[in-house]
Amino acid sequence: MSHDFAPGPRNRKGRPQLTPEARALADELSRRAAQMWAESDGELSIAEAVELAAFRMGVELPQTETEPRSEP
Template sequence: MNDFTPGPRNRRGRPQMTDAQQALADELARRAAQMRAESDGELPIAEAVELAAFRMGVEVPQTAHESGDET
């Protein structure tokens, strides 16, 4: 099992997250890091985050390259 612990957060210029949002973000990061470690680094971190979010039932924003709209 991966012993991921989120590091210190730099929130300068960003809105504060609620405790529930922070807990969700921490769990998402932990699961993504675990999936990536289990793939021996073969799974890119962006894909690991998307997969972890999918498995948790959380929606992630689509990036321009994923939706095919690069304008």
Template sequence: MAEFTPGRRSRKGRPQMPPEVQAVADELSRRAAQMWAEADGELSIAEAVELAAFRMGAEAPQTMTEPQGES
């Protein structure tokens, strides 16, 4: 089985992603590739990406807005 190695894709003709978005995309790619490699054929790369995205979302700090009292 060939190894999946995430890499920068040609973004020709596409707008540049903001650095924060690029950092999240890079982290998602890294985590998905690691999960896929460790799954030993039990996950497709698409499943690994989906799982990595889910886990990243679950790990993100949840911000709650508290109701503000009337002044």
């Protein structure tokens, strides 16, 4: 299975510029997540790979929902 994921463009119109430190962190997170995703052979979504990479780097990201919540 071939994976051809590549992060999108960095600077999108209307978004603030990242500091050099934040950009370096984002680049490393993106690199690790893309590698994990490619190596997972379909076991991880890219969102899950990003969350796992962030966890391993000690970076906290907003939570994403992958399963619907059940109503009490």
